[in-house]
Structure formats: structure tokens, C-alpha cells
Amino acid sequence: MAAAASLANPTTFASSLPRGHHHQASASVSTFSFSNSRKQRSFKSLISQSILASNSPVACHTSIVSAATSDSSSSGSATSFHGLCYVVGDNIDTDQIIPAEYLTLVPSKPDEYKKLGSYALIGLPASYETRFVEPGEYQSKYSIIIGGDNFGCGSSREHAPVALGAAGVAAVVAESYARIFFRNSVATGEVYPLESEGRICEECKTGDTVTIELAQSLLINHTTGKEYKLKPIGDAGPVIEAGGIFAYARKAGMIPA
Amino acid sequence: MSTPCSISSGSSSFFNKISQKDGGQYAQPSFAITISKQKQASRKIVSIMTPQTSERKPSTTGSVKTGMTMTEKIFSRASEKSHLIPGENVWVNVDTLMTHDVCGPGAIGVFKKEFGNNAKVWDREKIVIIPDHYIFTSDERANRNVDILRDFSNEQNIKYFYDITDRGNFKANPDYKGVCHIALAQEGHCRPGEILLGTDSHTCTAGAFGQFATGIGNTDAGFVLGTGKLLLKVPPTLRFVMDGEMPDYLLAKDLILQIIGEISVSGATYKAMEFVGTTVESLSMEERMTLCNMVVEAGGKNGIVPADATTFKYLEDKTSMPYEPVYSDDQARFLSEYRIDVTKLEPLVAKPHSPDNRALARECKDVKLDRVYIGSCTGGKTEDFLAAARVFLASGGNGKVKVPTFIVPATQKVWMDLYTLPVPGSGGKTCSQIFEQAGCDSPRSPSCGACVGGPLDNYARMNEPQVCLSTTNRNFPGRMGHKAGQIYLASPYTAAASALTGFVTDPRVFLH
Numbered sequence: 172m173a174a175a176a177s178l179a180n181p182t183t184f185a186s187s188l189p190r191g192h193h194h195q196a197s198a199s200v201s202t203f204s205f206s207n208s209r210k211q212r213s214f215k216s217l218i219s220q221s222i223l224a225s226n227s228p229v230a231c232h233t234s235i236v237s238a239a240t241s242d243s244s245s246s247g248s249a250t251s252f253h254g255l256c257y258v259v260g261d262n263i264d265t266d267q268i269i270p271a272e273y274l275t276l277v278p279s280k281p282d283e284y285k286k287l288g289s290y291a292l293i294g295l296p297a298s299y300e301t302r303f304v305e306p307g308e309y310q311s312k313y314s315i316i317i318g319g320d321n322f323g324c325g326s327s328r329e330h331a332p333v334a335l336g337a338a339g340v341a342a343v344v345a346e347s348y349a350r351i352f353f354r355n356s357v358a359t360g361e362v363y364p365l366e367s368e369g370r371i372c373e374e375c376k377t378g379d380t381v382t383i384e385l386a387q388s389l390l391i392n393h394t395t396g397k398e399y400k401l402k403p404i405g406d407a408g409p410v411i412e413a414g415g416i417f418a419y420a421r422k423a424g425m426i427p428a
Numbered sequence: 429m430s431t432p433c434s435i436s437s438g439s440s441s442f443f444n445k446i447s448q449k450d451g452g453q454y455a456q457p458s459f460a461i462t463i464s465k466q467k468q469a470s471r472k473i474v475s476i477m478t479p480q481t482s483e484r485k486p487s488t489t490g491s492v493k494t495g496m497t498m499t500e501k502i503f504s505r506a507s508e509k510s511h512l513i514p515g516e517n518v519w520v521n522v523d524t525l526m527t528h529d530v531c532g533p534g535a536i537g538v539f540k541k542e543f544g545n546n547a548k549v550w551d552r553e554k555i556v557i558i559p560d561h562y563i564f565t566s567d568e569r570a571n572r573n574v575d576i577l578r579d580f581s582n583e584q585n586i587k588y589f590y591d592i593t594d595r596g597n598f599k600a601n602p603d604y605k606g607v608c609h610i611a612l613a614q615e616g617h618c619r620p621g622e623i624l625l626g627t628d629s630h631t632c633t634a635g636a637f638g639q640f641a642t643g644i645g646n647t648d649a650g651f652v653l654g655t656g657k658l659l660l661k662v663p664p665t666l667r668f669v670m671d672g673e674m675p676d677y678l679l680a681k682d683l684i685l686q687i688i689g690e691i692s693v694s695g696a697t698y699k700a701m702e703f704v705g706t707t708v709e710s711l712s713m714e715e716r717m718t719l720c721n722m723v724v725e726a727g728g729k730n731g732i733v734p735a736d737a738t739t740f741k742y743l744e745d746k747t748s749m750p751y752e753p754v755y756s757d758d759q760a761r762f763l764s765e766y767r768i769d770v771t772k773l774e775p776l777v778a779k780p781h782s783p784d785n786r787a788l789a790r791e792c793k794d795v796k797l798d799r800v801y802i803g804s805c806t807g808g809k810t811e812d813f814l815a816a817a818r819v820f821l822a823s824g825g826n827g828k829v830k831v832p833t834f835i836v837p838a839t840q841k842v843w844m845d846l847y848t849l850p851v852p853g854s855g856g857k858t859c860s861q862i863f864e865q866a867g868c869d870s871p872r873s874p875s876c877g878a879c880v881g882g883p884l885d886n887y888a889r890m891n892e893p894q895v896c897l898s899t900t901n902r903n904f905p906g907r908m909g910h911k912a913g914q915i916y917l918a919s920p921y922t923a924a925a926s927a928l929t930g931f932v933t934d935p936r937v938f939l940h
Contacts (some may be wrong), residue, residue: 271881273567279537327643355645
């Protein structure tokens, strides 16, 4: 899937990881993890790997897979994201993330999933001069979104976190989230919905290079040299770690493995 | 964000927040202890009269029981736990799952992928599938999505699949329903005390029936399709007490715009919004649905109105399923309580581009409109059109709309009502006759239509950067189609009055 494209663009590693199709993706993810330093692994790879582990116990546990799983169980989420950020304001609603005319695309169909990525944040008003996804592209060069209050308000469309994930977003950092967007992000494992302690969106600019250290709940803006505290992911952590609600429920014995 | 300073300061005298936010109170053990002492005293007497025969878990004895809100009680029953407090995550048994053509295909995709191609849904009688969003369109993918719903419903023998079969010239098969939230109510799928989940944020509309109803995503819906369960967090409750006789120029839409303007578009995030008081008791079911419909615009998880005689009467000829209403205890804990004197409210609008950008309709009288839209799950019910017709009648019968005015009934049943029900005080005229006389576009076949934007050929979609006054629920940038369009949200009274003048207009101009 997206692995080839990603290797050509190592700075936005997050966009390289296949999303939304964990089962098909697992092989390519493991391969990809090998070729990258531990620091560059996104939570996405953890998800795929833990699904791999829970679904097929006979699957070969490479050292990197075991390292990832033990990391995640010991320290919560030992993962970091690094890339360019795209900054938005308050109340970015689902119509701005993915307008209704594109909702005929069905996220569970791989080719349509990919197309959803190309329309991510296309509903932002003209006041946003920098486009999130360039015309003709399927993915964005920005792997981290920084927003204000009430990110993802509006519709229950799961197309919203899916479009962001498909566009290559690893994490959103916002002051707060609308409930259903947060829930859909966790349930799908598409993007990591992180909360900031203050209004980071007023201090970061689109195009800044940032790193998120999950374990320390920290966002570092390398362009400005500033660091920001994030809120711990909390209850959602185990679900994301398990690989979304299905993997979590299988692990807990709710549904057969 | 929007802060309508002048309005909110003016309104504070009749909109009082009683208890301040107290996030920590649920964690305080002192409260539980006080209550439990009282309960223990009464339990002693009971145990002398009827000796305990079977083992009871401590949680069922009442010794740890405190008051619960109706939302907490519904969660409690659905999770088979005797007592819950806000913040707890519990697996609930779902009574009804609703999906439609926008999110159904994705939910079905998740179900197939996770449970297998040959998997069966958990209960074919508890799933309701209603194509309603992109119906009258030549968009191939939109039509394919309805086909996916049909194939799945046939394969799984889904009992309640409300198909659309004839798509030519805005015409539909007679048993086509229309906008899911209104169809759910009209077909008897909304019942007090139950849990209704739907792949649409306005699923909260059904809280009008005293049930827990909320919107979920495709993945959660795929999970429910297979298991009939979902992990949900028990929300704390904000209580809104609305008292006083409803003035005859206000509708429930004004009440909810007032509340959203007060608490903001994120004021109820993760929370339940319970509506009580003499005003709420006087509201019809359709008006209660309007109230609950827009709680998601305040970020609310669910809206809820206690079931009463009005509810039972509405349900009489719609369902034969047994249901059990629940009510908030006297000692139930609410995060905050707001009191609203309804008699002092005035007709409102939400200005672009946020549902909490509240203003008085009369303050916006200089805003020139390009079009008016009356429809959707919020403002496209029979009573919404009767209200609009009342304003057209009050204009003297000769009043003509000054801007294109689009009429989209929520469901086929509402459409029929427009053509058959006599409007009170009109000498037997129907809504459709009154609308035609006023120069409105003729009522179109039901669907979510232009409320959500949708495919480019959707009827009444805003394809130009126009100014629209609408009875719908959202006015975010691009909502009805064009990114630079401006949407004013208002009641059907205000919509009809504004159509007659071509400017945002307080309906009292015609009603008095």
C-alpha cells in the first residue's frame, strides 16, 4: 500500500504506515519497522503488531515485534511521532474535515479509503491559505494536526478520522474534542487524539517541525524550540494499544479471537 | 468562537445556572455515606418481615445505592448493574441499532471484515436500516451504497429495512420512509427506557421518548451488528428546567438555540442533557424531538425528556412492544441545573458559522436572504410545516415569499400530511395549498436533502455562496453545499416570516 511512497519521504514517516486495513497491512508494517529506528515507529505499527500477535499466535515474533509489545505493556505507549504540523483553530467540524459530498466513499473499501485521504480538510474555508493535501495527491505532507477547542464536532461520520488517517496523519493535538470524533479515532485506531494543556494552536504555525513523545506526554516544536505538556491519553490508551475496539474486545474475551 | 455578549448578558436574568459545575462530586464518598445510612435503617425493617432467601450482592441491597438520573438508570438496566455513577465504562445491551446509506455500507464492511463474510447479525429484528441521505441523485456511488444496504438486508433477513425502489423524478415507492430519525419515531422504534444507537449524530432525537439515544461511528456500529453490545461511558447529566407557558410565537427550536447559545457548542460535551419543567411537559412529541435533536450541537452525548402521558399517547398506535419508562430520582446528582423562564424568551437565530452564535431574530432584520429552507430531522416534521403555514395564513393570505423557499418534508408520512391535513384556522386548506399560494417551491420527496450538502445534484443544495435561513441544525462552513454560503438557523415560524420579507424576520411581525 503506502509503504513505497513513504520510503521516498522519510521525514513524514507517519504517512507511510498503512492504515485502516490492519490485517492486510501487518506484513508490510513489520518489514517497515525493521528498516526504521525504534523512535520512528508510530502507534500504528503497535496496533498492527498486537493484532498480529492476538490473532495468530504462531506468527513469527520478530525481535522488533516483541520489543514493541513489551514496550507498550510496560510503559503504556512508548511511541513518538515526528513530522510537520498543520495548525487549525476552534470548532473544526466534520464538514470541514470531510464535506458531505465525499461521504459516498465507503471507508472499508481500500480504494475509496485512499480517496478519502485526498479530500481531508478540503472543507476548510478560504482563510486557510495553505492546502492540507495538494491537488492530485492522496496524502498530506503534514503528519500532525494541531487544533483548538472542540475538534471534530458535528456529524458522527467515521469518514472524518479515516480521511485524516488515510491522508497520513498520525496524531491530532487539540485543546478538546467532540465526543464522537474522539471515540471514532480510538475505535478505528486511525489517528491518535491527544489533548494539549493549553492553546498550542496559537503558538505553532503550519509547517513547523514537531515531535510528540507519547510516554512523556510531550510535544516539542523544533522550529520554535518550545515544549508543551500534553494530557495523558488515559482510558483510551489500552483500546488503541490493543488495536481498536475489535482487538481490545478479542483480548478481553468479549468476542471470539 | 462565538460569544453573543449583548444577548447573553440580557438573557441572564431568565436563564439561571443553579449549581456550579462540580466535577469532583461523584468521587466524593461522603455523599454516598450519608445516603447509605438512611437506606440501612429502612432495610432492617424489610429484612425482619421477609427473611432473605437468596444471596444478594452488596450492590443490590440498597446499602450502596444513591439516587440516579434517568440516563444513569437506563445504562444501569442495559448493563445489568444495579448502580452506576458517571464516568464508569460499561458494556450495554443495545435495544435498537439504526443505520443509513451514508454510514451503513462502512459499518457493514467492518462487520464483514471482523466477523467473517458468512457471519450473522446479532438480532435481525433489532436492526433498522433506513436509506435517507442521498436518495434522489444520479450519483452512482450514492446509489450503489443504497444497493449495499439492500443486499445486506436481504442476506441477513433484516426485519426493518425501509427500502427506496423508485428513484426517477423525485418519486419514491409508497413504503419509502425518509429521514431516519423521524421515521424511527413514526414507525414505533423509539421506546422509553431503551438504548438506541445509530450511525448518525442526530440519533439523539429519540431522547424525546425518555430513552438513551446517541450517534456512533461505523466501527462501533460494526461491533454492535455482531454482538449487540457496546462499551459506553456513563455520562453526567446537565438538567434544564424550563417553566412557564410557551408564547405562541416560539417553538422548541428557539428553546434549544437559547440553550446552545448559553452553554456553547462544546458546553455539554460527553454529557447528558435532561429537559424537564412545565414547558417541556406541555410540548408535543415532535417539539420534544426538536429539543433533543440539537443536543449534539452543544456537544451533548444524549438529550432526554421523561416519558409521560403525551409519550404514551403517541406510542399507542405505533408499537406493541412492552417498554418500561424510567425517571430521575429526587436525590439524583446533576452536574449543573439551569432554569429558564420561557415566557421571557424571544425568537432566535444562530448566525453563521456556528449553532451557538445566537442572536435575536429582530436584531438581524437587516440581513438580506437569498433563500429559505424548511426541512430536515430538526425542522421538517408535520408540526413544523403547520407552524410555517400559520405564519403564511397570518400574513393575510396574500403574502408572497420574496426569496426561493424550499419545502422538504422529513418523511413520506409528513409529505402526505402536507397534502391532506387541514391547517387550523384556514377554512380547510392544506399546508401544500397554503405554500403554493405563498409561492413556495412545491414540497419535494423526503430526504436529508440540502441540510447536509451531499451530492452536487441534491435538491436545494447551496451551490452558490448565498445566504440561507434554514430550519435545519447546523451552519458550519460548507454545511449546505457551498463553503462560502451563510446559514442562519431558526424556527419554522421565523423561516416562514423571513421568506415573506426576504430578510431575517421576527415572526411576531405577522403573528401579532
